[in-house]
Amino acid sequence: MGLWSPANEIAVDLGTANTLIYVKGEGIVLNEPSVVAIEKSTGKIKGIGLEAKRMLGRTPDGILAVRPLKDGVIADFDVTEKMLRFFLKTIIERHLFRVKPRVIVCVPSGITEVEKRAVRDSAQSAGAKEVYMVAEPMAAAIGVGLPVETPTGNMVIDIGGGTTEIAVIALSGIVADTSIRTGGDELDQAIVQFMRKNYNLLIGEPTAEQIKIQIGSAAPVGEEREMEVKGRDLVSGIPKIVRVHSSEIREAVQEPIQQIVDAVRRALEITPPELASDIVDRGIVMTGGGALIRGLDVLLQQETGLPIHLDEDPMTCVVRGTGRILDDPEKYRNVLTT
Structure with a gap:
Protein backbone atom coordinates (compact mmCIF):
# COMPACT_ATOMS: atom_id res chain seq x y z
CA MET A 1 0.00 0.00 0.00
CA GLY A 2 2.70 2.43 1.12
CA LEU A 3 4.43 2.64 -2.23
CA TRP A 4 1.25 3.71 -4.03
CA SER A 5 0.41 6.64 -1.84
CA PRO A 6 3.01 9.40 -2.18
CA ALA A 7 5.24 10.33 0.76
CA ASN A 8 3.80 13.80 1.08
CA GLU A 9 4.08 14.28 4.84
CA ILE A 10 7.41 13.56 6.45
CA ALA A 11 8.78 14.02 9.98
CA VAL A 12 12.52 14.42 10.40
CA ASP A 13 14.51 14.19 13.61
CA LEU A 14 17.75 15.82 12.52
CA GLY A 15 20.01 14.76 15.37
CA THR A 16 23.68 15.29 16.13
CA ALA A 17 24.27 11.54 16.21
CA ASN A 18 21.40 10.03 14.20
CA THR A 19 18.83 11.23 11.71
CA LEU A 20 15.44 9.51 11.79
CA ILE A 21 12.67 9.94 9.27
CA TYR A 22 9.00 9.04 9.65
CA VAL A 23 6.54 8.98 6.75
CA LYS A 24 2.84 9.42 7.48
CA GLY A 25 1.08 6.11 7.00
CA GLU A 26 4.29 4.07 7.01
CA GLY A 27 6.09 4.72 10.29
CA ILE A 28 9.84 5.13 10.72
CA VAL A 29 11.45 4.47 7.36
CA LEU A 30 15.01 5.60 8.00
CA ASN A 31 17.37 5.59 10.96
CA GLU A 32 20.94 6.47 10.01
CA PRO A 33 23.92 8.12 11.70
CA SER A 34 24.30 11.83 10.80
CA VAL A 35 27.67 11.34 9.16
CA VAL A 36 28.77 12.25 5.64
CA ALA A 37 31.97 11.26 3.83
CA ILE A 38 33.14 13.79 1.26
CA GLU A 39 35.85 13.78 -1.37
CA LYS A 40 37.95 16.87 -0.58
CA SER A 41 38.96 17.81 -4.12
CA THR A 42 35.52 17.69 -5.76
CA GLY A 43 33.13 17.98 -2.81
CA LYS A 44 31.43 14.81 -4.05
CA ILE A 45 29.74 12.58 -1.52
CA LYS A 46 31.42 9.23 -0.96
CA GLY A 47 29.02 7.84 1.62
CA ILE A 48 26.22 8.85 3.94
CA GLY A 49 24.87 7.39 7.15
CA LEU A 50 26.15 4.09 8.47
CA GLU A 51 28.51 3.68 5.56
CA ALA A 52 30.17 7.01 6.39
CA LYS A 53 30.15 6.35 10.14
CA ARG A 54 32.35 3.31 9.58
CA MET A 55 34.85 5.68 7.95
CA LEU A 56 35.11 8.04 10.97
CA GLY A 57 38.75 8.29 12.03
CA ARG A 58 39.87 5.93 9.25
CA THR A 59 39.89 8.09 6.13
CA PRO A 60 42.85 8.68 3.77
CA ASP A 61 43.99 12.17 2.75
CA GLY A 62 41.45 12.78 0.01
CA ILE A 63 38.34 11.87 2.00
CA LEU A 64 36.75 13.65 4.94
CA ALA A 65 34.20 11.98 7.20
CA VAL A 66 32.27 14.77 8.91
CA ARG A 67 29.35 15.10 11.27
CA PRO A 68 27.59 18.18 9.92
CA LEU A 69 25.56 18.77 13.09
CA LYS A 70 27.18 19.90 16.29
CA ASP A 71 25.41 20.36 19.62
CA GLY A 72 22.03 19.69 18.04
CA VAL A 73 22.29 22.46 15.45
CA ILE A 74 23.68 22.76 11.94
CA ALA A 75 27.41 23.40 11.92
CA ASP A 76 28.10 22.75 8.25
CA PHE A 77 25.24 24.04 6.15
CA ASP A 78 26.17 22.61 2.72
CA VAL A 79 26.87 19.14 4.02
CA THR A 80 23.68 19.04 6.09
CA GLU A 81 21.71 20.04 3.05
CA LYS A 82 23.34 17.31 0.94
CA MET A 83 22.68 14.74 3.63
CA LEU A 84 19.04 15.78 4.05
CA ARG A 85 18.54 15.84 0.29
CA PHE A 86 19.99 12.36 0.01
CA PHE A 87 17.73 11.00 2.76
CA LEU A 88 14.58 12.68 1.42
CA LYS A 89 15.37 11.59 -2.13
CA THR A 90 15.85 7.98 -1.00
CA ILE A 91 12.40 8.03 0.55
CA ILE A 92 10.54 9.94 -2.15
CA GLU A 93 11.97 7.75 -4.92
CA ARG A 94 10.64 4.60 -3.28
CA HIS A 95 7.15 5.79 -4.14
CA LEU A 96 5.37 5.67 -7.45
CA PHE A 97 4.11 9.26 -7.30
CA ARG A 98 6.77 11.78 -6.40
CA VAL A 99 5.68 14.95 -4.69
CA LYS A 100 7.34 17.71 -2.73
CA PRO A 101 6.55 16.79 0.88
CA ARG A 102 5.47 18.82 3.86
CA VAL A 103 8.24 18.34 6.38
CA ILE A 104 8.28 18.77 10.15
CA VAL A 105 11.79 19.01 11.60
CA CYS A 106 12.59 18.63 15.29
CA VAL A 107 14.89 21.31 16.69
CA PRO A 108 16.43 21.88 20.15
CA SER A 109 14.35 24.11 22.40
CA GLY A 110 17.25 26.52 22.95
CA ILE A 111 17.72 27.17 19.22
CA THR A 112 18.37 30.70 17.92
CA GLU A 113 16.62 32.34 14.97
CA VAL A 114 19.73 32.01 12.79
CA GLU A 115 19.99 28.30 13.54
CA LYS A 116 16.28 27.95 12.82
CA ARG A 117 16.73 29.58 9.45
CA ALA A 118 19.57 27.21 8.61
CA VAL A 119 17.25 24.27 9.30
CA ARG A 120 14.45 25.78 7.25
CA ASP A 121 16.69 26.64 4.29
CA SER A 122 18.40 23.26 4.21
CA ALA A 123 15.07 21.41 4.31
CA GLN A 124 13.64 23.58 1.55
CA SER A 125 16.64 23.23 -0.73
CA ALA A 126 16.58 19.49 -0.03
CA GLY A 127 13.15 19.38 -1.63
CA ALA A 128 10.54 20.22 0.98
CA LYS A 129 7.42 22.14 0.01
CA GLU A 130 6.64 23.54 3.47
CA VAL A 131 8.80 23.30 6.56
CA TYR A 132 7.47 23.32 10.11
CA MET A 133 9.43 22.98 13.31
CA VAL A 134 8.69 21.45 16.67
CA ALA A 135 10.78 21.66 19.84
CA GLU A 136 12.47 18.34 20.60
CA PRO A 137 11.25 17.94 24.20
CA MET A 138 7.70 18.60 23.01
CA ALA A 139 8.00 15.95 20.29
CA ALA A 140 9.55 13.56 22.81
CA ALA A 141 6.66 14.10 25.23
CA ILE A 142 4.12 13.40 22.48
CA GLY A 143 6.12 10.33 21.42
CA VAL A 144 6.06 8.91 24.94
CA GLY A 145 2.33 9.47 24.97
CA LEU A 146 2.07 12.21 27.59
CA PRO A 147 -1.10 14.32 27.51
CA VAL A 148 0.63 17.55 26.43
CA GLU A 149 -2.57 19.46 25.61
CA THR A 150 -3.98 19.17 29.16
CA PRO A 151 -3.24 21.67 31.97
CA THR A 152 -1.33 18.94 33.84
CA GLY A 153 2.41 19.42 34.06
CA ASN A 154 4.64 16.81 32.38
CA MET A 155 8.41 16.82 32.60
CA VAL A 156 10.63 15.36 29.91
CA ILE A 157 14.39 14.88 29.77
CA ASP A 158 15.66 14.27 26.25
CA ILE A 159 19.35 13.34 26.19
CA GLY A 160 20.65 13.32 22.63
CA GLY A 161 24.09 13.16 21.10
CA GLY A 162 24.76 16.89 21.23
CA THR A 163 22.20 18.39 23.58
CA THR A 164 20.18 17.59 26.67
CA GLU A 165 16.76 19.20 26.66
CA ILE A 166 14.69 19.36 29.78
CA ALA A 167 11.20 20.78 29.60
CA VAL A 168 8.07 21.09 31.66
CA ILE A 169 5.09 20.96 29.32
CA ALA A 170 1.45 21.97 29.83
CA LEU A 171 -1.33 23.21 27.53
CA SER A 172 0.62 22.35 24.34
CA GLY A 173 3.45 24.64 25.29
CA ILE A 174 6.78 24.59 27.07
CA VAL A 175 6.47 26.28 30.45
CA ALA A 176 10.01 25.91 31.76
CA ASP A 177 12.94 24.63 29.80
CA THR A 178 16.66 24.15 30.14
CA SER A 179 18.72 23.20 27.13
CA ILE A 180 22.38 22.40 27.63
CA ARG A 181 24.88 21.41 25.00
CA THR A 182 26.02 18.31 26.80
CA GLY A 183 25.00 14.93 25.46
CA GLU A 255 31.50 15.61 34.99
CA PRO A 256 29.15 15.61 31.97
CA ILE A 257 26.66 13.44 33.90
CA GLN A 258 26.74 15.99 36.72
CA GLN A 259 26.01 18.77 34.21
CA ILE A 260 22.90 16.88 33.13
CA VAL A 261 21.81 16.42 36.75
CA ASP A 262 22.37 20.12 37.45
CA ALA A 263 20.32 21.07 34.41
CA VAL A 264 17.44 18.92 35.67
CA ARG A 265 17.69 20.72 39.00
CA ARG A 266 17.68 24.13 37.30
CA ALA A 267 14.60 23.21 35.28
CA LEU A 268 12.81 22.11 38.46
CA GLU A 269 13.78 25.37 40.17
CA ILE A 270 12.08 27.51 37.53
CA THR A 271 8.93 25.37 37.35
CA PRO A 272 5.76 27.10 38.64
CA PRO A 273 4.64 25.52 41.93
CA GLU A 274 1.32 24.23 40.56
CA LEU A 275 3.09 22.28 37.86
CA ALA A 276 5.78 21.16 40.30
CA SER A 277 3.09 19.42 42.34
CA ASP A 278 2.00 17.51 39.20
CA ILE A 279 5.56 16.40 38.59
CA VAL A 280 5.82 14.99 42.11
CA ASP A 281 2.84 12.75 41.28
CA ARG A 282 3.70 11.86 37.71
CA GLY A 283 7.49 11.83 37.80
CA ILE A 284 9.87 12.60 34.97
CA VAL A 285 10.13 10.78 31.64
CA MET A 286 13.58 10.16 30.17
CA THR A 287 14.04 9.83 26.41
CA GLY A 288 16.82 10.07 23.83
CA GLY A 289 19.78 7.78 23.20
CA GLY A 290 21.64 9.14 26.23
CA ALA A 291 18.88 7.78 28.46
CA LEU A 292 20.21 4.29 27.71
CA ILE A 293 23.26 4.83 29.93
CA ARG A 294 23.00 2.36 32.79
CA GLY A 295 22.15 3.83 36.15
CA LEU A 296 21.28 7.31 34.95
CA ASP A 297 17.66 6.87 36.03
CA VAL A 298 18.86 5.63 39.43
CA LEU A 299 21.17 8.63 39.82
CA LEU A 300 18.49 11.14 38.88
CA GLN A 301 16.06 9.45 41.23
CA GLN A 302 18.56 9.79 44.10
CA GLU A 303 19.33 13.41 43.23
CA THR A 304 15.74 14.63 42.81
CA GLY A 305 13.72 12.13 44.83
CA LEU A 306 11.20 12.00 41.97
CA PRO A 307 10.10 8.87 40.09
CA ILE A 308 11.97 8.55 36.78
CA HIS A 309 10.38 6.63 33.91
CA LEU A 310 12.44 5.40 30.98
CA ASP A 311 10.67 4.92 27.67
CA GLU A 312 11.07 1.43 26.20
CA ASP A 313 12.52 2.76 22.94
CA PRO A 314 14.10 6.08 23.88
CA MET A 315 16.06 6.55 20.63
CA THR A 316 12.95 6.99 18.50
CA CYS A 317 10.73 8.98 20.89
CA VAL A 318 11.20 12.32 19.20
CA VAL A 319 10.49 11.12 15.69
CA ARG A 320 7.52 9.03 16.86
CA GLY A 321 6.08 12.12 18.50
CA THR A 322 6.56 14.17 15.37
CA GLY A 323 4.85 11.38 13.46
CA ARG A 324 1.88 11.66 15.81
CA ILE A 325 1.70 15.37 15.06
CA LEU A 326 1.44 14.46 11.35
CA ASP A 327 -1.29 11.90 12.10
CA ASP A 328 -3.41 14.33 14.12
CA PRO A 329 -2.58 17.86 12.90
CA GLU A 330 -5.67 19.49 14.42
CA LYS A 331 -4.90 18.37 17.96
CA TYR A 332 -1.26 19.42 17.82
CA ARG A 333 -1.54 22.54 15.69
CA ASN A 334 -0.26 24.73 18.52
CA VAL A 335 3.05 22.97 18.97
CA LEU A 336 4.38 23.75 15.48
CA THR A 337 6.31 26.85 14.44
CA THR A 338 7.34 27.85 10.94
Whole structure:
Protein backbone atom coordinates (compact mmCIF):
# COMPACT_ATOMS: atom_id res chain seq x y z
CA MET A 1 0.00 0.00 0.00
CA GLY A 2 2.70 2.43 1.12
CA LEU A 3 4.43 2.64 -2.23
CA TRP A 4 1.25 3.71 -4.03
CA SER A 5 0.41 6.64 -1.84
CA PRO A 6 3.01 9.40 -2.18
CA ALA A 7 5.24 10.33 0.76
CA ASN A 8 3.80 13.80 1.08
CA GLU A 9 4.08 14.28 4.84
CA ILE A 10 7.41 13.56 6.45
CA ALA A 11 8.78 14.02 9.98
CA VAL A 12 12.52 14.42 10.40
CA ASP A 13 14.51 14.19 13.61
CA LEU A 14 17.75 15.82 12.52
CA GLY A 15 20.01 14.76 15.37
CA THR A 16 23.68 15.29 16.13
CA ALA A 17 24.27 11.54 16.21
CA ASN A 18 21.40 10.03 14.20
CA THR A 19 18.83 11.23 11.71
CA LEU A 20 15.44 9.51 11.79
CA ILE A 21 12.67 9.94 9.27
CA TYR A 22 9.00 9.04 9.65
CA VAL A 23 6.54 8.98 6.75
CA LYS A 24 2.84 9.42 7.48
CA GLY A 25 1.08 6.11 7.00
CA GLU A 26 4.29 4.07 7.01
CA GLY A 27 6.09 4.72 10.29
CA ILE A 28 9.84 5.13 10.72
CA VAL A 29 11.45 4.47 7.36
CA LEU A 30 15.01 5.60 8.00
CA ASN A 31 17.37 5.59 10.96
CA GLU A 32 20.94 6.47 10.01
CA PRO A 33 23.92 8.12 11.70
CA SER A 34 24.30 11.83 10.80
CA VAL A 35 27.67 11.34 9.16
CA VAL A 36 28.77 12.25 5.64
CA ALA A 37 31.97 11.26 3.83
CA ILE A 38 33.14 13.79 1.26
CA GLU A 39 35.85 13.78 -1.37
CA LYS A 40 37.95 16.87 -0.58
CA SER A 41 38.96 17.81 -4.12
CA THR A 42 35.52 17.69 -5.76
CA GLY A 43 33.13 17.98 -2.81
CA LYS A 44 31.43 14.81 -4.05
CA ILE A 45 29.74 12.58 -1.52
CA LYS A 46 31.42 9.23 -0.96
CA GLY A 47 29.02 7.84 1.62
CA ILE A 48 26.22 8.85 3.94
CA GLY A 49 24.87 7.39 7.15
CA LEU A 50 26.15 4.09 8.47
CA GLU A 51 28.51 3.68 5.56
CA ALA A 52 30.17 7.01 6.39
CA LYS A 53 30.15 6.35 10.14
CA ARG A 54 32.35 3.31 9.58
CA MET A 55 34.85 5.68 7.95
CA LEU A 56 35.11 8.04 10.97
CA GLY A 57 38.75 8.29 12.03
CA ARG A 58 39.87 5.93 9.25
CA THR A 59 39.89 8.09 6.13
CA PRO A 60 42.85 8.68 3.77
CA ASP A 61 43.99 12.17 2.75
CA GLY A 62 41.45 12.78 0.01
CA ILE A 63 38.34 11.87 2.00
CA LEU A 64 36.75 13.65 4.94
CA ALA A 65 34.20 11.98 7.20
CA VAL A 66 32.27 14.77 8.91
CA ARG A 67 29.35 15.10 11.27
CA PRO A 68 27.59 18.18 9.92
CA LEU A 69 25.56 18.77 13.09
CA LYS A 70 27.18 19.90 16.29
CA ASP A 71 25.41 20.36 19.62
CA GLY A 72 22.03 19.69 18.04
CA VAL A 73 22.29 22.46 15.45
CA ILE A 74 23.68 22.76 11.94
CA ALA A 75 27.41 23.40 11.92
CA ASP A 76 28.10 22.75 8.25
CA PHE A 77 25.24 24.04 6.15
CA ASP A 78 26.17 22.61 2.72
CA VAL A 79 26.87 19.14 4.02
CA THR A 80 23.68 19.04 6.09
CA GLU A 81 21.71 20.04 3.05
CA LYS A 82 23.34 17.31 0.94
CA MET A 83 22.68 14.74 3.63
CA LEU A 84 19.04 15.78 4.05
CA ARG A 85 18.54 15.84 0.29
CA PHE A 86 19.99 12.36 0.01
CA PHE A 87 17.73 11.00 2.76
CA LEU A 88 14.58 12.68 1.42
CA LYS A 89 15.37 11.59 -2.13
CA THR A 90 15.85 7.98 -1.00
CA ILE A 91 12.40 8.03 0.55
CA ILE A 92 10.54 9.94 -2.15
CA GLU A 93 11.97 7.75 -4.92
CA ARG A 94 10.64 4.60 -3.28
CA HIS A 95 7.15 5.79 -4.14
CA LEU A 96 5.37 5.67 -7.45
CA PHE A 97 4.11 9.26 -7.30
CA ARG A 98 6.77 11.78 -6.40
CA VAL A 99 5.68 14.95 -4.69
CA LYS A 100 7.34 17.71 -2.73
CA PRO A 101 6.55 16.79 0.88
CA ARG A 102 5.47 18.82 3.86
CA VAL A 103 8.24 18.34 6.38
CA ILE A 104 8.28 18.77 10.15
CA VAL A 105 11.79 19.01 11.60
CA CYS A 106 12.59 18.63 15.29
CA VAL A 107 14.89 21.31 16.69
CA PRO A 108 16.43 21.88 20.15
CA SER A 109 14.35 24.11 22.40
CA GLY A 110 17.25 26.52 22.95
CA ILE A 111 17.72 27.17 19.22
CA THR A 112 18.37 30.70 17.92
CA GLU A 113 16.62 32.34 14.97
CA VAL A 114 19.73 32.01 12.79
CA GLU A 115 19.99 28.30 13.54
CA LYS A 116 16.28 27.95 12.82
CA ARG A 117 16.73 29.58 9.45
CA ALA A 118 19.57 27.21 8.61
CA VAL A 119 17.25 24.27 9.30
CA ARG A 120 14.45 25.78 7.25
CA ASP A 121 16.69 26.64 4.29
CA SER A 122 18.40 23.26 4.21
CA ALA A 123 15.07 21.41 4.31
CA GLN A 124 13.64 23.58 1.55
CA SER A 125 16.64 23.23 -0.73
CA ALA A 126 16.58 19.49 -0.03
CA GLY A 127 13.15 19.38 -1.63
CA ALA A 128 10.54 20.22 0.98
CA LYS A 129 7.42 22.14 0.01
CA GLU A 130 6.64 23.54 3.47
CA VAL A 131 8.80 23.30 6.56
CA TYR A 132 7.47 23.32 10.11
CA MET A 133 9.43 22.98 13.31
CA VAL A 134 8.69 21.45 16.67
CA ALA A 135 10.78 21.66 19.84
CA GLU A 136 12.47 18.34 20.60
CA PRO A 137 11.25 17.94 24.20
CA MET A 138 7.70 18.60 23.01
CA ALA A 139 8.00 15.95 20.29
CA ALA A 140 9.55 13.56 22.81
CA ALA A 141 6.66 14.10 25.23
CA ILE A 142 4.12 13.40 22.48
CA GLY A 143 6.12 10.33 21.42
CA VAL A 144 6.06 8.91 24.94
CA GLY A 145 2.33 9.47 24.97
CA LEU A 146 2.07 12.21 27.59
CA PRO A 147 -1.10 14.32 27.51
CA VAL A 148 0.63 17.55 26.43
CA GLU A 149 -2.57 19.46 25.61
CA THR A 150 -3.98 19.17 29.16
CA PRO A 151 -3.24 21.67 31.97
CA THR A 152 -1.33 18.94 33.84
CA GLY A 153 2.41 19.42 34.06
CA ASN A 154 4.64 16.81 32.38
CA MET A 155 8.41 16.82 32.60
CA VAL A 156 10.63 15.36 29.91
CA ILE A 157 14.39 14.88 29.77
CA ASP A 158 15.66 14.27 26.25
CA ILE A 159 19.35 13.34 26.19
CA GLY A 160 20.65 13.32 22.63
CA GLY A 161 24.09 13.16 21.10
CA GLY A 162 24.76 16.89 21.23
CA THR A 163 22.20 18.39 23.58
CA THR A 164 20.18 17.59 26.67
CA GLU A 165 16.76 19.20 26.66
CA ILE A 166 14.69 19.36 29.78
CA ALA A 167 11.20 20.78 29.60
CA VAL A 168 8.07 21.09 31.66
CA ILE A 169 5.09 20.96 29.32
CA ALA A 170 1.45 21.97 29.83
CA LEU A 171 -1.33 23.21 27.53
CA SER A 172 0.62 22.35 24.34
CA GLY A 173 3.45 24.64 25.29
CA ILE A 174 6.78 24.59 27.07
CA VAL A 175 6.47 26.28 30.45
CA ALA A 176 10.01 25.91 31.76
CA ASP A 177 12.94 24.63 29.80
CA THR A 178 16.66 24.15 30.14
CA SER A 179 18.72 23.20 27.13
CA ILE A 180 22.38 22.40 27.63
CA ARG A 181 24.88 21.41 25.00
CA THR A 182 26.02 18.31 26.80
CA GLY A 183 25.00 14.93 25.46
CA GLY A 184 26.36 11.57 24.44
CA ASP A 185 29.25 13.16 22.53
CA GLU A 186 30.53 14.83 25.69
CA LEU A 187 30.60 11.46 27.43
CA ASP A 188 32.66 10.02 24.56
CA GLN A 189 35.06 12.97 24.81
CA ALA A 190 35.40 12.48 28.55
CA ILE A 191 36.31 8.82 27.99
CA VAL A 192 38.91 9.75 25.34
CA GLN A 193 40.52 12.22 27.79
CA PHE A 194 40.43 9.70 30.62
CA MET A 195 42.16 6.96 28.61
CA ARG A 196 44.77 9.47 27.55
CA LYS A 197 45.49 10.70 31.05
CA ASN A 198 45.34 7.45 33.01
CA TYR A 199 46.61 4.90 30.52
CA ASN A 200 48.63 7.02 28.08
CA LEU A 201 46.40 5.50 25.44
CA LEU A 202 45.04 7.37 22.43
CA ILE A 203 41.64 6.15 21.26
CA GLY A 204 39.20 7.54 18.70
CA GLU A 205 35.65 8.62 19.34
CA PRO A 206 34.08 5.46 17.84
CA THR A 207 36.07 3.36 20.34
CA ALA A 208 35.05 5.67 23.17
CA GLU A 209 31.44 5.25 22.13
CA GLN A 210 31.81 1.47 22.26
CA ILE A 211 33.27 1.68 25.78
CA LYS A 212 30.37 3.89 26.84
CA ILE A 213 27.78 1.49 25.44
CA GLN A 214 29.39 -1.69 26.76
CA ILE A 215 30.55 -0.78 30.25
CA GLY A 216 29.60 2.85 30.84
CA SER A 217 27.31 3.72 33.74
CA ALA A 218 26.22 6.79 35.69
CA ALA A 219 25.70 5.10 39.06
CA PRO A 220 26.78 1.75 40.47
CA VAL A 221 24.14 -0.73 39.27
CA GLY A 222 24.35 -4.47 38.86
CA GLU A 223 27.68 -6.20 38.34
CA GLU A 224 30.83 -4.31 37.46
CA ARG A 225 32.33 -5.23 34.10
CA GLU A 226 35.67 -5.10 32.36
CA MET A 227 36.58 -4.52 28.74
CA GLU A 228 39.69 -4.67 26.60
CA VAL A 229 40.44 -1.38 24.91
CA LYS A 230 42.79 -1.12 21.96
CA GLY A 231 44.55 2.08 21.02
CA ARG A 232 47.91 3.70 20.48
CA ASP A 233 50.40 4.11 23.29
CA LEU A 234 51.32 7.78 23.65
CA VAL A 235 54.84 7.07 24.91
CA SER A 236 56.05 4.36 22.55
CA GLY A 237 53.66 5.17 19.71
CA ILE A 238 52.87 1.46 19.34
CA PRO A 239 49.31 0.04 19.46
CA LYS A 240 48.46 -1.80 22.67
CA ILE A 241 45.59 -3.27 24.65
CA VAL A 242 44.56 -2.29 28.18
CA ARG A 243 41.82 -3.64 30.43
CA VAL A 244 39.41 -1.04 31.72
CA HIS A 245 36.99 -1.45 34.58
CA SER A 246 33.47 -0.04 34.51
CA SER A 247 34.01 1.86 37.77
CA GLU A 248 36.83 3.84 36.15
CA ILE A 249 34.62 4.79 33.23
CA ARG A 250 31.96 5.88 35.71
CA GLU A 251 34.54 8.20 37.28
CA ALA A 252 35.52 9.46 33.83
CA VAL A 253 32.03 10.52 32.76
CA GLN A 254 31.14 12.01 36.14
CA GLU A 255 31.50 15.61 34.99
CA PRO A 256 29.15 15.61 31.97
CA ILE A 257 26.66 13.44 33.90
CA GLN A 258 26.74 15.99 36.72
CA GLN A 259 26.01 18.77 34.21
CA ILE A 260 22.90 16.88 33.13
CA VAL A 261 21.81 16.42 36.75
CA ASP A 262 22.37 20.12 37.45
CA ALA A 263 20.32 21.07 34.41
CA VAL A 264 17.44 18.92 35.67
CA ARG A 265 17.69 20.72 39.00
CA ARG A 266 17.68 24.13 37.30
CA ALA A 267 14.60 23.21 35.28
CA LEU A 268 12.81 22.11 38.46
CA GLU A 269 13.78 25.37 40.17
CA ILE A 270 12.08 27.51 37.53
CA THR A 271 8.93 25.37 37.35
CA PRO A 272 5.76 27.10 38.64
CA PRO A 273 4.64 25.52 41.93
CA GLU A 274 1.32 24.23 40.56
CA LEU A 275 3.09 22.28 37.86
CA ALA A 276 5.78 21.16 40.30
CA SER A 277 3.09 19.42 42.34
CA ASP A 278 2.00 17.51 39.20
CA ILE A 279 5.56 16.40 38.59
CA VAL A 280 5.82 14.99 42.11
CA ASP A 281 2.84 12.75 41.28
CA ARG A 282 3.70 11.86 37.71
CA GLY A 283 7.49 11.83 37.80
CA ILE A 284 9.87 12.60 34.97
CA VAL A 285 10.13 10.78 31.64
CA MET A 286 13.58 10.16 30.17
CA THR A 287 14.04 9.83 26.41
CA GLY A 288 16.82 10.07 23.83
CA GLY A 289 19.78 7.78 23.20
CA GLY A 290 21.64 9.14 26.23
CA ALA A 291 18.88 7.78 28.46
CA LEU A 292 20.21 4.29 27.71
CA ILE A 293 23.26 4.83 29.93
CA ARG A 294 23.00 2.36 32.79
CA GLY A 295 22.15 3.83 36.15
CA LEU A 296 21.28 7.31 34.95
CA ASP A 297 17.66 6.87 36.03
CA VAL A 298 18.86 5.63 39.43
CA LEU A 299 21.17 8.63 39.82
CA LEU A 300 18.49 11.14 38.88
CA GLN A 301 16.06 9.45 41.23
CA GLN A 302 18.56 9.79 44.10
CA GLU A 303 19.33 13.41 43.23
CA THR A 304 15.74 14.63 42.81
CA GLY A 305 13.72 12.13 44.83
CA LEU A 306 11.20 12.00 41.97
CA PRO A 307 10.10 8.87 40.09
CA ILE A 308 11.97 8.55 36.78
CA HIS A 309 10.38 6.63 33.91
CA LEU A 310 12.44 5.40 30.98
CA ASP A 311 10.67 4.92 27.67
CA GLU A 312 11.07 1.43 26.20
CA ASP A 313 12.52 2.76 22.94
CA PRO A 314 14.10 6.08 23.88
CA MET A 315 16.06 6.55 20.63
CA THR A 316 12.95 6.99 18.50
CA CYS A 317 10.73 8.98 20.89
CA VAL A 318 11.20 12.32 19.20
CA VAL A 319 10.49 11.12 15.69
CA ARG A 320 7.52 9.03 16.86
CA GLY A 321 6.08 12.12 18.50
CA THR A 322 6.56 14.17 15.37
CA GLY A 323 4.85 11.38 13.46
CA ARG A 324 1.88 11.66 15.81
CA ILE A 325 1.70 15.37 15.06
CA LEU A 326 1.44 14.46 11.35
CA ASP A 327 -1.29 11.90 12.10
CA ASP A 328 -3.41 14.33 14.12
CA PRO A 329 -2.58 17.86 12.90
CA GLU A 330 -5.67 19.49 14.42
CA LYS A 331 -4.90 18.37 17.96
CA TYR A 332 -1.26 19.42 17.82
CA ARG A 333 -1.54 22.54 15.69
CA ASN A 334 -0.26 24.73 18.52
CA VAL A 335 3.05 22.97 18.97
CA LEU A 336 4.38 23.75 15.48
CA THR A 337 6.31 26.85 14.44
CA THR A 338 7.34 27.85 10.94
